Amino acid sequence: MLFFLLLSSSTLFAAENYFSSHARGWHWYDDPKQAIDDEEAKKTPSEQMNAVRATIENSLNKAILYPNKENVKNYIVMQNALMNHASQFDHNWQAVLLENPDLNYSLIHPTNNVAKQVEYDQQKLKEDAVIHELASKSGLFFFYRSTCPYCQKFAPIVKDFAESYGITVIPITTDGTSFPEFPHSYPDQGQAVKFNVTVEPALFAVNPYTHQAFPVAFGLTSQAEIKRNILNIATHFEGEAK
Numbered sequence: 001m002l003f004f005l006l007l008s009s010s011t012l013f014a015a016e017n018y019f020s021s022h023a024r025g026w027h028w029y030d031d032p033k034q035a036i037d038d039e040e041a042k043k044t045p046s047e048q049m050n051a052v053r054a055t056i057e058n059s060l061n062k063a064i065l066y067p068n069k070e071n072v073k074n075y076i077v078m079q080n081a082l083m084n085h086a087s088q089f090d091h092n093w094q095a096v097l098l099e100n101p102d103l104n105y106s107l108i109h110p111t112n113n114v115a116k117q118v119e120y121d122q123q124k125l126k127e128d129a130v131i132h133e134l135a136s137k138s139g140l141f142f143f144y145r146s147t148c149p150y151c152q153k154f155a156p157i158v159k160d161f162a163e164s165y166g167i168t169v170i171p172i173t174t175d176g177t178s179f180p181e182f183p184h185s186y187p188d189q190g191q192a193v194k195f196n197v198t199v200e201p202a203l204f205a206v207n208p209y210t211h212q213a214f215p216v217a218f219g220l221t222s223q224a225e226i227k228r229n230i231l232n233i234a235t236h237f238e239g240e241a242k
Helices: 009-022 032-041 044-063 068-099 115-133 148-166 223-238
Strands: 137-143 168-175 202-207 212-218
Touching: 009 068, 032 137, 032 168, 044 068, 115 148, 137 148, 148 168, 212 223
Parallel strands: 137 168
Antiparallel strands: 137 202, 202 212
């Protein structure tokens, strides 16, 4: 559909006019194109484009329903005009981007694989910096029950994530039995009620300086989801990373 937006309506109407009444159109004293141009100039761009679409559709339908040489040729002429305008549009598009690089979307959001990898690496550095900053101020409260199969699978995930970013974990066992990943867990002494833990496992980010606590994960969750949730907490409550 982009091609339809690139076509000048006056070119198409001139082509249609010639093929519908070419004998009269060749006379030097009778220039129908000028009259068409004057009429088209009074229309808004949207009105002109609607007329262009109608002209192209009518020409195509006519060539399909009545596929004689003249109708097919008429449609080919319009298609060639369309391609010429598309080529000119593309040429000017590239020229404008070279003159105004700040308008080039691909510079901000790369599309080629090499540039996309660089963008990904830069984004990861920013995200890691945000999490490390949060780790310097906050820790994680990990609530679990030793007989919970989801807690058993989640414990190594929490441990690996915390070690990767240097985050302190306070493991709290609600049934008094510790996991091997957290052998020095604390028995629950009312913390689960205070944090309103109704689902296990449960993970909270806690800032001991401001006494603020934010839920990070409930149930079995991947490291990617933990990271995403922590980033949401950090950027929402501490401002986006620069």
